[in-house]
Amino acid sequence: MYVRESDLPGIGKKFVVETRGGDKAVVIIHDDGRREIYHFRYDEPDESISMISMDDDEARQLAAIVGGLTYKPKALETIDMALDELIIEWYRIEPAYYGVGKSIGELDVRQTSGATIIAIIGKNQGKQINPGPEVIIHADSTLVVVGERQQQRLFKQILLNGSG
Known part of the structure; x- marks a missing residue:
């Protein structure tokens, strides 16, 4: 979306x-x-x-x-159990973010935060599934990231200001 x-x-x-x-x-x-x-x-x-x-x-x-607060489809209950503590977040990349213009490898995302970028959606709606460490993060794109809550917090800090 x-x-x-x-x-x-x-x-x-x-x-x-x-x-x-x-x-x-x-x-x-x-x-x-x-x-x-x-x-x-x-x-x-x-x-x-x-x-x-x-x-x-x-x-x-x-x-x-x-939003599913009043009724949760049965199919989603099994997904929640499979994901357990994992959360999928979507991060809209603003031009002022530290991570803009840097590669996923440069940011050392997985090693520093434990979170994993599973997809990047470009501003022209181009999609890149399972991007490698050489992929550059661009402003106005959206990153799809999976990780536990604490890993998501660390990832966001890396994205915003370069430190977890």
């Missing part, structure tokens, strides 16, 4: 969400707590085909449902 975020001065924030399946939605969070969700056509990505408006408590309830 690809997410772009932008400020709407005097209104709130706008999130443009594009799923792997090609769906596009825009979520606007107003400063007063209201939320608007717009769904767009596949063949005409600028034409909204539906819209829903919610107040803050309705949006939070929907988020709990979608």
Whole structure:
């Protein structure tokens, strides 16, 4: 999934969400707590085909449902057991991060943090699965990283400022 975020001065924030399946939605969070969700056509990505408006408590309830807080599919229970303490995190790389322009090997990610970069998604949606140590980290890409909670914390510190 690809997410772009932008400020709407005097209104709130706008999130443009594009799923792997090609769906596009825009979520606007107003400063007063209201939320608007717009769904767009596949063949005409600028034409909204539906819209829903919610107040803050309705949006939070929907988020709990979608996020699996009220019901967890049985298939995911087995994945949780298989992963046990492992967590998969997605890190959007900002231009100011220490790791930008450095290779995975230069950052010594696995040896220093214990976490493993399992994929890189470029800003043009190009994907690199299981990148090697020679792969350079670029701004505006997304890193998919697997590791235990403490390993994820160390990884984030390496990414941000070069030290675990």
